[in-house]
Amino acid sequence: MTGRARVFGDDINTDYIITSRRKRESLDPLVLRHYLFEEIDPRFAASVEPGDLIVAGKNFGCGSAMEVAVTAVRGARIGAVVARSFSRTYYRNAVNNGLLPVICDTSRIREGDKIAIVGHEVHNVTTNETILAEALPKIMLEIIEAGGPVPYFRRWGRFNVGQVTDLPTKE
Amino acid sequence: MPGKTITEKILSAKSAQDVSAGDLVVCPVDCALGTDGSTPMALDYFEAMGGRRVFDPRRIVFALDHYAPAPNRTTAQLHQRMRDFAALHGIALWDVGEGIGHQLIVESGRAAPGGLVVGADSHAVTYGALNCFGTGIGSSDLAAILMCGEIWLRVPESIRVTLTGQLPDGVYAKDVALALAKELGADGATYQALEFGGPALPTLHLDDRLVLSNLSVEMGAKNGIFSNAGLPACDSSVEADTDARYSREVVIALDRLAPQVALPHQVDRVVSIGEAVGTPVHMVYLGTCTGGRVRDFHQARDVLRSGGGVARGVHLVITPASRTVLETLTRDGTLADFIAMGAVVLTPGCGSCCGTCGAIPGDGVNVISTANRNFKGRMGNSNAAIYLASPASCAAAAVRGAISDPREMES
Numbered sequence: 243m244t245g246r247a248r249v250f251g252d253d254i255n256t257d258y259i260i261t262s263r264r265k266r267e268s269l270d271p272l273v274l275r276h277y278l279f280e281e282i283d284p285r286f287a288a289s290v291e292p293g294d295l296i297v298a299g300k301n302f303g304c305g306s307a308m309e310v311a312v313t314a315v316r317g318a319r320i321g322a323v324v325a326r327s328f329s330r331t332y333y334r335n336a337v338n339n340g341l342l343p344v345i346c347d348t349s350r351i352r353e354g355d356k357i358a359i360v361g362h363e364v365h366n367v368t369t370n371e372t373i374l375a376e377a378l379p380k381i382m383l384e385i386i387e388a389g390g391p392v393p394y395f396r397r398w399g400r401f402n403v404g405q406v407t408d409l410p411t412k413e
Numbered sequence: 414m415p416g417k418t419i420t421e422k423i424l425s426a427k428s429a430q431d432v433s434a435g436d437l438v439v440c441p442v443d444c445a446l447g448t449d450g451s452t453p454m455a456l457d458y459f460e461a462m463g464g465r466r467v468f469d470p471r472r473i474v475f476a477l478d479h480y481a482p483a484p485n486r487t488t489a490q491l492h493q494r495m496r497d498f499a500a501l502h503g504i505a506l507w508d509v510g511e512g513i514g515h516q517l518i519v520e521s522g523r524a525a526p527g528g529l530v531v532g533a534d535s536h537a538v539t540y541g542a543l544n545c546f547g548t549g550i551g552s553s554d555l556a557a558i559l560m561c562g563e564i565w566l567r568v569p570e571s572i573r574v575t576l577t578g579q580l581p582d583g584v585y586a587k588d589v590a591l592a593l594a595k596e597l598g599a600d601g602a603t604y605q606a607l608e609f610g611g612p613a614l615p616t617l618h619l620d621d622r623l624v625l626s627n628l629s630v631e632m633g634a635k636n637g638i639f640s641n642a643g644l645p646a647c648d649s650s651v652e653a654d655t656d657a658r659y660s661r662e663v664v665i666a667l668d669r670l671a672p673q674v675a676l677p678h679q680v681d682r683v684v685s686i687g688e689a690v691g692t693p694v695h696m697v698y699l700g701t702c703t704g705g706r707v708r709d710f711h712q713a714r715d716v717l718r719s720g721g722g723v724a725r726g727v728h729l730v731i732t733p734a735s736r737t738v739l740e741t742l743t744r745d746g747t748l749a750d751f752i753a754m755g756a757v758v759l760t761p762g763c764g765s766c767c768g769t770c771g772a773i774p775g776d777g778v779n780v781i782s783t784a785n786r787n788f789k790g791r792m793g794n795s796n797a798a799i800y801l802a803s804p805a806s807c808a809a810a811a812v813r814g815a816i817s818d819p820r821e822m823e824s
Contacts, residue, residue: 253599253679257788261795262450262767266480266488269454281790301600301633305786306767307535309454309551330604330635331535331549338553381437381565391553395462400561401439 255305271317303332416654476514481762512735603633700732704783720812768793
């Protein structure tokens with residue numbers, strides 16, 4: 243995945259990604275994308291292009307667990323968020339909606355840099371620098387490989403993790 | 414083999430495996446809460462997953478709390494969809510006016526020691542006060558629970574928070590929580606559990622513990638769980654082993670604390686109240702899943718009374734956390750006191766805290782609130798500034814029209 247870096251700072255909470263009050267009008271990602279980051283960067287939504295990547299500091303997606311903060315980003319056809327750390331709810335919601343969350347040192351990535359994500363590596367094409375990213379937990383990789391939780395559940399109907407297959411079903 | 418934290422023990426028991434921090438588990442949930450903020454999307458995922466029957470409807474509960482009452486047709490239709498789904502599948506539903514889902518989970522006894530309760534809302538961490546593993550999830554994870562009754566979790570490392578001493582007059586659980594947020598920072602507990610214990614526990618009422626557990630997510634915590642010490646003994650309660658491993662230990666001496674204030678627009682931007690005294694305040698908000706319980710309103714009322722009431726030009730808005738709280742305040746005369754002092758009383762629910770409905774501050778307005786978040790725009794207007802403090806400190810600000818030390822007013 244290759245795209246242009248759109249850089250934000252630390253502690254970007256989900257209300258900053260998409261303000262709660264917009265949910266009153268619509269939950270449609272194609273509507274909500276027009277209000278992305280409006281509280282902190284009112285010009286972002288008009289300037290975002292398909293394939294752009296969000297780059298942030300620590301604790302991206304903190305605050306509310308609202309999943310529209312992921313689906314609105316997907317609605318703008320952003321494929322990944324690269325951050326020093328994520329709130330755990332944003333991280334889970336991202337994986338569950340096909341938005342790749344990448345954890346790595348983002349301190350040397352600048353607005354507009356061309357970024358390529360290949361496996362566990364983040365290449366800054368503009369500065370010719372390679373940053374090593376953290377691996378995703380196995381179950382998240384399985385969910386991503388299945389195409390998200392919807393196809394995963396259509397196939398398995400439950401969490402089909404090796405270490406629990408010997409547990410009796412509850413029914 | 415080293416001992417285990419409370420969280421490691423609960424997740425071991427629930428997953429029927431011997432697990433410790435870093436392991437991945439799949440667990441059945443004792444209960445899952447869906448709100449009107451998260452459930453409509455969960456129903457979309459459930460349908461897309463091919464869901465026809467809810468795995469165990471008795472373990473699911475819905476709360477219509479974020480849009481209470483519905484401010485427009487779109488949200489009214491979301492409510493209708495949830496009511497129809499709940500009726501079809503036999504799911505319990507708390508309708509508009511019954512209160513904030515987290516408060517109702519606690520009042521209804523659904524969160525119990527040793528339990529695992531999740532909520533599709535970040536403040537599900539509140540249940541940790543009852544020695545219960547409580548964590549927030551999104552809509553897609555709620556859909557998975559509707560499908561199979563289970564959730565996958567990474568067992569978190571725990572930060573031990575030891576509370577010593579006793580709260581001095583004028584200092585409350587909210588001040589402790591804000592002091593902890595300052596110490597740890599907004600991401601200080603990310604992917605980790607907070608485990609509260611220490612000799613102060615017998616002095617901390619359940620309502621105090623709920624405040625600390627509630628705010629643990631503002632430090633990034635997965636869950637904020639209390640030892641059951643000091644609460645009624647319970648067969649299912651879980652305590653940490655004496656040789657449990659912690660990633661960090663923090664000690665808070667309650668008797669050394671002063672009232673605290675979080676300044677706009679970050680929960681961890683905390684100062685002792687002395688540094689904020691004199692800041693003009695135009696709106697005072699008492700309510701939310703942090704500060705909307707009976708004791709909170711009693712503490713605020715007492716400060717307002719001894720201070721001589723609400724200052725001219727200050728807009729006082731109150732939202733009891735549940736109908737039960739509202740009924741108690743009605744019976745004991747507290748509600749009448751607030752109304753006589755000019756307070757606006759809103760429907761029990763989340764509205765004003767997250768700007769989804771309720772009282773929205775105007776441009777340039779300084780709000781002081783008992784809530785848990787003060788992000789820019791949080792209450793529905795990014796041109797307002799939100800300060801967070803205890804109910805007593807909020808009441809003191811209402812008396813003076815400026816941030817004030819409640820210790821100067823309490824009788």
